[in-house]
Structure formats: structure tokens, C-alpha cells
Amino acid sequence: MVATEGPTIRERAALMLGRAAGTAARRFGRGGGTALPGLVAGALAPSLLERLAQQSGQGVVTVTGTNGKTTTTHLIASILRAHGVDPLTNPSGSNLERGLVVAYVEAAEPGGRIADAASRVGVFEVDEAVLARLFPRLRPRVAVFLNLFRDQLDRYGEVDSVGEGWGGMLASADPGCTLVLNADDPSIAQLAAETRAQILTFGIDDREVRLAQADHASDARFCRCGGRFAYEAIFMGHVGIWACTSCGERRPNPRVSARRIELSAEGSRVEVSIDGALVTLEIPMAGLYSVYNALAAAAAAHALGVPVTTIARAIADAGPAFGRQERFEVDGRSVRVLLAKNPAGMNELLRALVAGSRDSQPVHLLAMLNDGIQDGQDVSWIYDADIEVLAGRDVTVTCSGDRADDFALRWHLAGIDPAAVIPDTEAALDAALGRTPRGARLDVVATYTAMIDVREALARRAGVGSYWEVAR
Amino acid sequence: MTSKPARSIRVVTLYDDVMNVYADRGNEIALRVRAAEHGVNVEVTSVSLGDPLPAEADLVLIGGGQDREQRRIADELAARGPALRAWAEDDTAMLAVCGGFQLFGRWYRDASGTELPGAGVFDVTTLAPGPGAARCIGDILAAAQIEGVREVVGFENHGGRTYLGPGARPFARVEYGRGNNGEDGTEGAVFRNAIGTYLHGSLLPKNPALLDWLIAAALRHRYGAGTPEAHIDMLPAPYAERAHAASMAVARRRSPKFEPVVK
Numbered sequence: 001m002v003a004t005e006g007p008t009i010r011e012r013a014a015l016m017l018g019r020a021a022g023t024a025a026r027r028f029g030r031g032g033g034t035a036l037p038g039l040v041a042g043a044l045a046p047s048l049l050e051r052l053a054q055q056s057g058q059g060v061v062t063v064t065g066t067n068g069k070t071t072t073t074h075l076i077a078s079i080l081r082a083h084g085v086d087p088l089t090n091p092s093g094s095n096l097e098r099g100l101v102v103a104y105v106e107a108a109e110p111g112g113r114i115a116d117a118a119s120r121v122g123v124f125e126v127d128e129a130v131l132a133r134l135f136p137r138l139r140p141r142v143a144v145f146l147n148l149f150r151d152q153l154d155r156y157g158e159v160d161s162v163g164e165g166w167g168g169m170l171a172s173a174d175p176g177c178t179l180v181l182n183a184d185d186p187s188i189a190q191l192a193a194e195t196r197a198q199i200l201t202f203g204i205d206d207r208e209v210r211l212a213q214a215d216h217a218s219d220a221r222f223c224r225c226g227g228r229f230a231y232e233a234i235f236m237g238h239v240g241i242w243a244c245t246s247c248g249e250r251r252p253n254p255r256v257s258a259r260r261i262e263l264s265a266e267g268s269r270v271e272v273s274i275d276g277a278l279v280t281l282e283i284p285m286a287g288l289y290s291v292y293n294a295l296a297a298a299a300a301a302h303a304l305g306v307p308v309t310t311i312a313r314a315i316a317d318a319g320p321a322f323g324r325q326e327r328f329e330v331d332g333r334s335v336r337v338l339l340a341k342n343p344a345g346m347n348e349l350l351r352a353l354v355a356g357s358r359d360s361q362p363v364h365l366l367a368m369l370n371d372g373i374q375d376g377q378d379v380s381w382i383y384d385a386d387i388e389v390l391a392g393r394d395v396t397v398t399c400s401g402d403r404a405d406d407f408a409l410r411w412h413l414a415g416i417d418p419a420a421v422i423p424d425t426e427a428a429l430d431a432a433l434g435r436t437p438r439g440a441r442l443d444v445v446a447t448y449t450a451m452i453d454v455r456e457a458l459a460r461r462a463g464v465g466s467y468w469e470v471a472r
Numbered sequence: 473m474t475s476k477p478a479r480s481i482r483v484v485t486l487y488d489d490v491m492n493v494y495a496d497r498g499n500e501i502a503l504r505v506r507a508a509e510h511g512v513n514v515e516v517t518s519v520s521l522g523d524p525l526p527a528e529a530d531l532v533l534i535g536g537g538q539d540r541e542q543r544r545i546a547d548e549l550a551a552r553g554p555a556l557r558a559w560a561e562d563d564t565a566m567l568a569v570c571g572g573f574q575l576f577g578r579w580y581r582d583a584s585g586t587e588l589p590g591a592g593v594f595d596v597t598t599l600a601p602g603p604g605a606a607r608c609i610g611d612i613l614a615a616a617q618i619e620g621v622r623e624v625v626g627f628e629n630h631g632g633r634t635y636l637g638p639g640a641r642p643f644a645r646v647e648y649g650r651g652n653n654g655e656d657g658t659e660g661a662v663f664r665n666a667i668g669t670y671l672h673g674s675l676l677p678k679n680p681a682l683l684d685w686l687i688a689a690a691l692r693h694r695y696g697a698g699t700p701e702a703h704i705d706m707l708p709a710p711y712a713e714r715a716h717a718a719s720m721a722v723a724r725r726r727s728p729k730f731e732p733v734v735k
């Protein structure tokens with residue numbers, strides 16, 4: 001058990017050494033990753049995680065799910081800042097234990113305490129596979145569950161094992177904890193049955209934005225009773241207005257609900273009811289998946305007592321999270337970076353690219369596929385993505401990345417032959433920019449490590465901050 | 473372009489709404505595109521739980537699933553075993569990947585210890601090893617043991633260890649990766665024109681020689697060997713060839729060279 005006073009000598013030493021490791025890693029440039037200080041400090045004092053939770057005087061918010069963690073965490077932190085609360089948060093994408101410890105290393109004063117700890121809220125994205133281990137140690141006040149899609153099966157094994165690991169954690173959740181659940185994802189909504197915690201649901205109540213036909217990449221087709229789900233409307237993947245054909249369980253009515261949604265390739269305008277209070281959200285990020293992220297963030301902030309007007313203002317003013325629809329001006333072109341790491345995410349961003357635009361509107365793309373550990377070594381998933389949604393449009397695509405040839409084949413089979421196949425990032429970027437007219441937009445769709453590479457190249461060309469300056 | 477006779481193949485996809493965990497749908501996408509290049513029309517009948525099998529098929533496809541999904545279909549698939557075996561005896565082309573391969577064998581004992589009956593197309597049996605045993609995950613390169621096809625390349629991700637019975641031949645010999653069980657160097661199984669394998673990636677898109685082999689076998693089944701309808705030309709497949717070569721390089725670089733286990 002951790003003492004309730006200040007950090008121990010051991011913890012202070014661990015924080016100091018972690019900070020030194022971070023300074024050293026940055027001196028050697030990128031490659032060490034933002035995780036090194038956390039690895040060092042966490043190894044020296046495993047109790048740092050509990051201490052971090054304790055130093056977040058106003059409690060901890062966790063954000064988990066396959067897609068949208070980084071953006072949702074970023075939005076919650078932005079809302080809290082607008083509300084006058086300084087959040088403690090982990091560097092984007094660094095969502096294992098060591099990533100959380102980094103937040104502590106970065107925020108701690110030499111004595112190991114965090115300034116104004118009593119008034120701070122911890123807002124942490126947590127990898128879905130490690131949540132069960134971290135949940136009892138962080139004891140979150142609000143836990144956000146976004147969705148559960150197939151993702152990197154080479155790392156997680158099978159989709160089912162992720163959700164199954166959450167049972168014990170939820171059964172022992174504090175009754176005072178609020179679980180913010182996506183009502184439209186049955187694998188998330190059904191978690192409510194496993195806990196005594198408070199439940200706050202969010203979802204979409206606008207049938208106009210439903211898909212004409214189901215995505216291929218649907219994962220939770222079967223109810224926990226074994227029955228099959230039927231959908232009144234599907235919004236993405238297996239996410240929609242569902243009911244079990246066997247036991248009759250159905251999607252709960254969301255308390256945070258999107259009533260009217262206008263989508264465009266730039267962003268969305270959404271009428272939202274938050275426990276009956278109506279508000280219009282201007283979401284400066286494209287795609288229905290961004291609407292879900294904004295609803296989740298609004299629900300979490302509502303659970304923390306932030307007024308609805310503050311939530312709306314903060315979301316409208318929020319910039320993109322790192323590598324998630326970030327924009328760069330390069331050579332008179334607007335370049336937008338979109339992270340795609342699994343079929344459901346890829347489908348959503350392909351749809352977002354053409355949302356509200358005419359079929360004849362040209363689309364300029366740089367499509368980058370890497371196969372590192374963080375990307376998923378198995379590139380099969382590109383066949384579960386519905387690249388075909390762009391077939392028949394005026395699409396110019398340059399394929400790049402370590403698996404450029406695999407990606408080019410996928411586009412070819414979807415009926416869109418790439419204009420060029422160039423594994424090297426800089427050369428591919430030159431080619432893609434060359435094929436994009438001045439004044440037009442180039443969209444870069446990239447897996448994680450490819451996104452890091454191309455973002456670095458774009459930041460240099462656009463003269464803005466590098467990875468280290470932004471993500472630290 | 474010489475004029476070709478109008479021709480088509482009848483394709484049955486089995487449980488493609490349940491068994492599709494490793495993007496095996498890519499096999500059907502590649503089949504449609506490649507068949508069109510050969511001037512072959514593809515008529516697909518999707519057969520899932522409760523649906524009847526059509527009277528005939530020239531090509532059968534089944535993909536992989538998790539244990540939960542395999543349990544859902546196993547009994548019904550086993551009941552279809554006699555029909556599927558008769559099709560295989562009659563030279564219908566088949567491709568069964570991963571979980572589908574396991575259930576096309578005699579039986580599969582899953583991680584919970586439950587023994588699932590198989591369709592028995594292949595004389596193979598599969599055991600899920602105890603907890604603690606590592607899954608076989610990674611890039612794989614293997615030398616195909618069927619005519620006109622050399623290396624096949626893909627990605628494997630399976631817990632189950634499959635062993636060939638006396639009536640089974642391996643589909644391929646592992647060069648890099650693990651294959652059926654990581655011990656004997658065999659990968660998959662072949663019976664007449666039916667292939668079972670652990671390779672996804674997806675398999676058919678980036679193994680154009682194997683894809684053509686299956687299309688040719690399906691055409692022979694439909695029209696008879698030696699007929700003009702059954703003939704396919706050698707056509708280039710530049711995107712597929714490049715992806716094939718790139719994937720081979722990845723397997724050689726990243727996966728262990730296969731060494732047989734001496735017991």
C-alpha cells in the first residue's frame with residue numbers, strides 16, 4: 001500500500017533518473033521514443049502509477065477502445081483547460097504503463113510532488129489490452145470506452161480476448177466511478193451489465209447518417225448470449241442501433257445523443273442532447289468517427305461537471321491531436337495527415353475524405369503502409385478495409401511505405417491503379433505533392449510509424465514543430 | 473485480343489460472415505479481379521449457417537475464425553462433411569484457410585479442450601496446445617508442392633498445431649516460418665484440387681500462380697480438361713508479382729529459417 005503523504009525517497013530518485021533518461025534520449029534524436037523516461041522510472045519504482053493517480057487530486061479519467069483514444073483524450077484535456085482545470089495527460093499514443101509514468105516524470109517537481117496537485121485531473125489514454133491491469137491501480141473517476149474493433153491481431157491474438165479481459169475489472173469498479181459507454185457498439189454497451197459503477201451512455205440518434213450497407217469489417221456480430229444482432233441502422237462496422245434477436249437485449253437510449261449531423265470533408269456540425277440540454281457542437285475534424293470521439297469527450301466532461309456551453313466552446317476551438325487530421329501548408333498545398341491503423345478506422349477516414357463532396361471532386365492521396373510492431377506486422381487488414389468506396393471517383397493515389405507494393409496491389413484490386421509506387425517517404429511526398437494542384441488538398445493516409453515519418457517530413461517542409469516539441 | 477468462349481465458374485463461399493478474421497475476403501476480391509482478366513465470369517453463392525449447399529460447385533472458399541466462431545459452425549460444417557468430401561473427390565477446387573483448414577480436417581481440439589468435429593476433407597487433426605504455448609505468428613515462405621506453383625508467401629497466426637495423417641500430403645514445405653506445427657516442416661494439406669493452409673495475408677492476391685492454379689482447376693471441373701473453355705493464357709500480374717516478391721523478402725528477413733525439431 002502506498003503511503004498517503006508525499007513520494008518516497010525511492011520514488012523521487014526514480015523520477016529524477018527518468019527525467020535524466022528523457023533528456024539523454026532527446027539529445028540522441030528520435031528513436032528512443034517518448035517512453036524511455038517512463039520505462040526507467042517505472043522499473044525503479046513500480047508504485048509511481050498509484051502515486052500519479054493520487055496526485056491527480058480531482059481524480060483520473062481513462063480513455064480506452066480500439067479507435068479514437070488519442071483524439072478523445074486530447075478533446076477531454078482541451079475541455080478541462082477551457083474549464084480552468086489543468087489536466088495531467090500522457091504523450092499522445094504512449095498508452096502503456098510507461099507512457100502514463102512519463103506524464104508524472106514530466107510534471108513532477110524535484111521533490112516528486114506535482115504543482116497544484118489538489119486541483120488537477122489525470123486524463124490518460126490506456127491501451128485496451130493493458131486496461132484490466134491498470135484500472136484497479138488508477139481507480140478512475142470516469143472511464144471512457146469508445147469501441148472495440150479488430151486491430152493488430154498479430155499483437156493481441158484475437159478480438160475476443162481483449163473484451164473478455166475486462167470482466168473482473170468492471171465487477172470490482174467503485175460504485176462512485178462513472179463508465180462512459182458507447183451505446184451503439186454492443187460489445188461496449190453490454191459492459192454495463194458487469195458493474196455496479198454509474199453508467200453514462202453516448203450514441204448517434206440520426207438515422208440519416210447510416211450506411212447503405214454494412215461494412216465488411218464488423219466484429220461483434222454475436223451477442224454475449226450467443227444470439228445474433230440485428231440492426232435498425234448501422235453507422236460504422238458493427239456500431240449502430242442494435243438489438244439481439246435471441247435474448248432481446250437492445251441498444252440503450254443514449255444520454256448524450258447526436259440528433260442532427262451535417263458532415264463535410266472538413267468537419268461536422270452536430271446537434272447534441274446532453275441529459276436533455278440541447279447544444280450545437282462544431283467539430284473541426286472530419287468524419288463520423290470524429291463525431292463519436294466528440295460525443296465521448298462531451299460525456300466524460302459532463303460526468304466531471306463541466307457546463308455544456310464550455311464543452312461546446314472547447315470542442316470548436318480544439319486543434320487536432322498529433323497526427324490525427326493535422327494540417328500543414330507545403331508549397332501552396334494543404335496537406336492533411338490521417339492515421340489509419342485498422343480496417344474500421346480506414347473505412348471511416350476514406351468516407352470522411354469524400355463526405356459531402358460530389359463524385360467528380362478530385363481526391364489526392366498519399367497512402368502509406370508500414371509493417372513495424374506499432375503498425376501491425378500482418379498487413380492482411382488492408383483487405384478488410386473497403387478501399388472500393390473510392391472506386392469510380394477521380395482519385396490520384398501514390399503508394400508508399402515499407403509495404404508500398406502490398407498497398408499498391410490492394411488499390412489495384414479495388415479498381416484504382418496507383419499513379420506511383422515509391423517506398424521512400426521523402427520521394428513519395430515529392431511525387432504526391434507534384435500531382436496535387438496548387439490550392440488543392442493532399443490527404444496522407446498512413447499507418448502509425450509511417451505517420452510519424454511523414455509528419456516529420458511535413459513539419460520540416462512547413463517549418464513547424466517536430467515530433468519532440470509537440471508530443472512531449 | 474482473341475475472342476474467348478463465354479465461360480464462368482460456380483464459387484461457393486462458406487460462412488464468410490462468420491469466418492473472416494484474417495481478411496480472407498481478400499481471396500474472393502483477388503479471384504473476381506483475376507478471373508475477369510481471364511475472361512471468366514464468377515458466380516458466387518454465399519452459404520452461411522442454415523443455408524443449403526447448392527447442387528454443384530467448381531470452387532469452394534472458407535476463411536479463418538476465432539475459437540468462438542469455429543464452435544458456432546463446427547457441427548453444421550461436419551454435417552456437410554460427406555457432401556464436401558464428395559465434391560473434393562470429384563475434383564472441385566477448394567481453398568480452406570486457417571480456422572477453415574482446421575475444420576476441413578478430421579477434428580480440432582480447441583483451447584478449452586472441446587473437440588470440434590471436422591468435415592474430413594483432409595486427413596489432418598489439430599490440437600490447441602496448453603496455455604503458455606506460443607501462437608505461431610509471423611511471415612511465412614513455403615515451397616508449394618503442387619504443379620506450376622513455386623513459393624507461396626503470407627502471414628500465419630494460429631494457436632492450433634496440425635498434424636498430417638497417412639492420407640494427407642502437405643500443401644507446401646516451410647522455408648521461413650512455422651507451418652502446420654513448427655516441428656515437421658509441413659504447411660497445410662492438399663487433396664486432389666483441395667488446398668488447406670494457414671497462410672493469409674491475404675493469400676491469393678499476392679500469390680498469383682496459386683490463384684491461376686485454382687481458377688484453372690475450377691474451369692477444368694466445370695468444362696473438362698482439354699476443352700477450350702478450360703484453357704487459360706499466361707497473363708502478367710505486375711502488381712501481384714511485386715507484392716509477392718516484397719513479401720518473400722520480408723519473410724526471409726524477419727522469420728526464422730525453418731529447422732526441423734529432432735525428437
Ligand SMILES: [Zn+2]
Pocket residue numbers: 223224225226227244245246247248249
Ligand atoms: Zn442476446
